[in-house]
Amino acid sequence: MVNVGVLGATGMVGQRFIELLSGHPKFKITALTASARSAGKRYQDAVTWHLDSQIPEAVQDMVVVDTDPSQVKDVEIVFSALPTEHAAIVEPQFAAAGMGVASNASAMRMEPDVPLVIPEVNPEHLELIDNQRKNRGWDGFIVTNPNCSTIALVMTLKPLYDEFDIQRVYVSTMQAVSGAGYNGVPSMAILDNLVPFIGGEEEKMESETLHLLGDFDGETVTPASFGVSASCHRVPVVDGHTEAVFMEMEEDFAVEDVKNAFRNFKGLPQKLGLYSAPSTPVIVREEDNRPQPRMDRLTQRGMAVTVGRVRKDDVFPQSLKYVLLGHNTVRGAAGASILNAELINEIM
Template sequence: MERRNVGILGATGMVGQRFIQLLAQHPWFEITWIAASDRSAGKTYAEACRWKLDTPLPPRIAAMTLQPNVPEGSAVELPKIIFAALDADIARELEPKFAAVGCAVISNSSAFRMTTDVPLVVPEVNADHLPLIEHQSWRKENGGKGGYIVTNPNCSAIGLVLALKPLEEKFGIESLFVSTMQAVSGAGYPGVASLDILGNVVPFIKNEEEKMQEEVVKLLGAAKGDHVEMLDARLTAHCNRVAVEDGHTECISIKLRKPATFDEIVAAWEGFKPLEGQHLPSAPDSPVEYDHAVDRPQPRLDRMRGKGMTTVVGRLRPCSLLDWKFVLLSHNTIRGAAGAAILNAEVLARLGKFETKKKVLA
């Protein structure tokens, strides 16, 4: 696999920091360009960023100069692969500009997730949606080798669809009831004020319920040429912010289209390994793990399974309202954000969708 130069938009935010942490030793990608807002451009990364992660800021990145968050006017050559960690309003303006100059924009933003020709992808779930990029106007330029945008879902939707995909394949899904307990890191930094969240639960996260309800049916839908036919299932979500640092917990009740036993459902999860053999650096050995303990999963104990890329499921039991109910946990800033985008980029690299090469690895 060729080693490729990459850039990061929104590099100083919480997701931008996760990108830097996860890419610092990545075997396929090398960070050569980082950008932030006008107030930070021109400063070194160390000067502009309040590093909040539990590993040291890489010295090479600390010394790099932040560039303007536009394709023009950079003092450093713009790489053709851009990881974007921007607020939706800013992403809506900036991401098309980078695609228009030929960049592959691998976005964590919600701005274009529901756009018809933009793939919304979790590779284990719907990598077959990636050909949608060929219908984007930017891609059609330069003989079909132009830029494009690929998105990953909302942090609360990713863990959910990983658990749902094997059930949809084997039994079908008719309806879902989901209630989330979402970590404060999902709100970024400084995020939720301590006096609002300590000893408290906030039963509102702006647009979160709508995102879950829209994105899940697109992720589990079928790609049909230039669009996706949404999954024919009903979903309702309650989204809550809780005083947990990292790791989103979700309680799900599900009605299946075909009857299934406890053992059949667990076997579906444990046998779900669609990326096995592809040797993608960020892909976990098991995207879904079932924990038989009566009190698991728990964020403190289980969020780093599979280096933060595995969804942990537990407490499967009959539901008196629907068919079954269970609990799941996923790391919201690794699998739910930066790690998800990096895995998307790895799949795109395997598919030959990056034209820019730096050097061949030994």
């Protein structure tokens, strides 16, 4: 078993890490960190648990420690659910102390020697870990997963990017409130409402998408060259980001070929049979009214992305439209970091 820790264990994503790691066949939680006001308390006394599940028994009496590498002993990998501004300072400290950091935070995502990875999409980018260690003198490392809405989008773009020539992608998101954390969106601001702006989200989707699908030469990543334009919106849904995608192709295509590309898509995690990997990363629904958050967000334990309404556009030639849904705190956050760690543990 690999001893692991969770940084920021009392927050929403930290709780999801703990839930998903409970009963994991290869990872054992031996350290939980949080802010100074929680340090020294038993986890069940320090946390306000927001998930539908119960706090796993294995961590209920675990004493929370300060988020400092000197307080985390005999741990190989830490999963970071820290706020961005804190992660930028603390994550390098843990990597310098010899631990692997599988981060959900955005602080280090676009650093040139830090892998930004979706295991089914660009596992070869993990080779940047060697460069990172040389550049920074670390025994440990940092690997990041993308923004929650980006992950769901790119999971569906990868099979199309491999088989078709994409010219432009336009995406409009309808994002769940859990993506902002438990206290992130006041109820009076979102009930009976839609908020048409999420700070920094559109920029992340546009830059991270091209980076993930970029060419890696062993040293640097050259971003993909097609255009991406995003518009991001907060909606009164608890979990599950829905995205409407409009795509212009270089040449004509058959809708059934697109669906087959989705259905046949497999990546390295599926070939290796990794514990958290969905057997089918992209699920195609044929019903006109699917996907829907309540019905589809937990497909394949929340680790698959569901697509529906796959069709040609009637107005613009050589254009494709579809709707996708991904669980933002599972596949889009904690589950993504855990799958990254599983892959690293398997191949490195």
